[in-house]
Amino acid sequence: MSVPFPPMKRPLVAILRGVKPEEAGGIVSALIEVGMTAIEIPLNSPDPFRSIEIAVRRAPADTLIGAGTVLTNADVDRLHEVGGRLLVSPNVDVDVLARGHARSMVTMPGVFSPTEALLAAKVRASSLKFFPASVLGAAGITAIRAVLPPDLMIAAVGGVSDKNFADYVKAGIHAFGIGGSLYKPGMTPAEIARRAKATIEAYDRAMQGASD
Secondary structure, eight states, X not given: OOOOOOOOSSOEEEEOTTOOHHHHHHHHHHHHHHTOOEXXXXXXXXXXXXXXXXXXXXXXXXXEEEEESOOSXXXXXXXXXXXXXXXXXXXXXXXXXXXXXXXXXXXXXXXXXXXXXXXHHHTTOSXXXXXXXXXXXXXXXXXXXXXXXXXXXXXXXXXXXTTTHHHHHHTTOOEEEEOTTTOOTTOOHHHHHHHHHHHHHHHHHHHHHHHO
């Protein structure tokens, strides 16, 4: 049985690819302080599980912390051991998703085609990560979405930022993974906080514009 994506005021996932354990705590605290409630640390970062463990300890219980680039059942088990609840993968691996569901994790597999999206929906992924969104565009995602369960959360990831939220929101896409426009290795917590604040403000403007 899958775990639904938890309700959030802003379904924005901060992607910290390349973050180091010694800086994870400060960065996570800065993100939470400005209003981010979901954080992904990809497993191709330095000592990622240590960073995830630090993030889990630093974050409030209602903050969704987890890993990206999850490829194996061993990754899922280790993520569970350090307290991660969000499983983001670049592909649709049925075994990995099933393991995540067994560990009560929120799953977000990466999809690009209708075949991948329908398979992920069939195995009850919590949400789908359309990646790279910059290639598909809002129109491409919307076209595929027409054949998916209407209540399935759809997120756009890859090339999405505060500069183009409105394009996706107008198409009914309200969840996003934010990577390079928010964080790059070497940035200070203060700089990341400024970018996160700008991201949140742009998201709110896009949502308000769509409702006007």
